[in-house]
Amino acid sequence: MFGRSLKLFRILGFDVRVDISWTFFALLIAMSLALGFFPAVYEGWPASTYWWMAIGGVIGVFFSIVIHELSHSVVSRAFGTGMTGITLFLFGGVAEMKSEPESAKAEFFTAIAGPAISIVLGVVFLWLASFGGPEPTPVSGLVGYLGRLNFVLAVFNLIPAFPMDGGRVLRATLWAMKGDIRWATKWASGLGGLFGFALMMAGLWAAFAGSLVAGLWWFLIGMFIRGAAQSSYQQMEVRRLMGGVSVRDLMHKDAHVVPPSLTLAELVDRYVYEFQQTAFPVSEHGAFIGVADTAHVKSTPREDWSRLTVRDIMTPPDKAPLVDPSQDAIVALQSLQQSGADTLIVVEAGRVLGTLSRGDVMKLLGLKMDLESA
Ligand SMILES: [Zn+2]
Structure with a gap:
């Protein structure tokens, strides 16, 4: 799933790595913030100010994703599931698990921890931005952006499409209801595949309607979610069928x-x-x-x-x-x-x-x- 990745640092016992693809993602965020978002929201500031805000924005996005993934890792470790580390790649981050979670409860709390911390971060950033006074400044503009970004991160990850966080919450709930992880995975990843397909179609539609770049991004994200949903179901099947064979x-x-x-x-x-x-x-x-x-x-x-x-x-x-x-x-x-x-x-x-x-x-x-x- 990953290409070349570079280890950046180690925190709370987890390695934080970035995949090469993340550099493209970071560049795209910087450009869209400096050339699109900030000039549109805060008119009439010098171009260099927008670029400084954009660089601050990329750094903020980076740490927002790292903190989100770290909270998954810390909760998962508390439940005894081994974690190998965090890798940031194309659309976000992935906290890598060595195996499937032990119980529905472990999966539920591990999955919900990420969006929960993103909501907390969002509230804190918006609260900090409110100190800026009625006239917007570059700092309050940047902090306000990071606040909204963390809410988007929380909401997007809560979409019930396995293996996204919301899909994991759904699988844990189904798993707890029927006591059958295989059945739960089948349904949660089926929904994940469907959602990915819907996002791909929406992306195509948007591209033909004129929003080419946004449409392409939706298409790519949809394709990624669809692929991840299918492969996580297959992986579980392989683990189940080959369990106990030495x-x-x-x-x-x-x-x-x-x-x-x-x-x-x-x-x-x-x-x-x-x-x-x-x-x-x-x-x-x-x-x-x-x-x-x-x-x-x-x-x-x-x-x-x-x-x-x-x-x-x-x-x-x-x-x-x-x-x-x-x-x-x-x-x-x-x-x-x-x-x-x-x-x-x-x-x-x-x-x-x-x-x-x-x-x-x-x-x-x-x-x-x-x-x-x-
Ligand atoms: Zn997450």
Whole structure:
């Protein structure tokens, strides 16, 4: 879901990162404030004043989103759900959870904490702005803008479209009512998908009616919400179906182990083509010493294939994609996705036990979806 992100600082034990996409968002806010919003509301001020207000506005938006996400994280941690940190990206922020919340109550309070703090911030900013007196100043104008922004943030996030905060509140309520998180997620994410689609259509309509930029933004936000709603339902299904399955249950026990003295030409002919695998564990005197994979063979000039051996090109154990046999299969699938590797080598106490490929996990998942999903 995220591209490159940059860690900014750490607060209350959480890392705050910004995704590259957020810089575009920040630029867009700055431009629309300096060239559109402030000149329209406060006429006749110098252009440099609007730009200073806009820069203050972007910084204020940044901290408003960080405080909103932090409050989700702090409440979630209080309920015992692990949080990895906060990442600001395109349209706002995301507080990343390691797993699904423990209970409907935990989800309800975690979700409501963000909009609640945004409303508090909104009230505080508007109250501060009221000290400016009847004549608007750049400072009171900026603070007043931040007050209204926080109300917008609260209201937008309360839309009952899962996985937005309002959708999480809805899911928690349905979950508490029927005691079935799967049913609750199905409905809440279904509504989320519908809402995203409606926003996309409204965006298209606005674009054709003349508000091209606003329409495009609505369309993009709608597309994002729709995608997030669908993928969060799929993720929950995958977690449910693969729950309790370990790497040991799923791995190929008869792994094709290669010796380090094998030449690359032999590796390709006798192993890669024969077994149609891209990675092979390398073992010497029964001990695991590395992984030979086709990517390294490919980057070696062909004329050297009969001269160089597996030992010359293998990845050492500390850099190889390894997995413990007791690990959950779903965690193994995540590390396959993150590392970009096709096969994990299952190693226990320095010995190769087997291999686990992405295909193996997907095959079982496909079978389970076919037989157990109603
Ligand atoms: Zn939120």
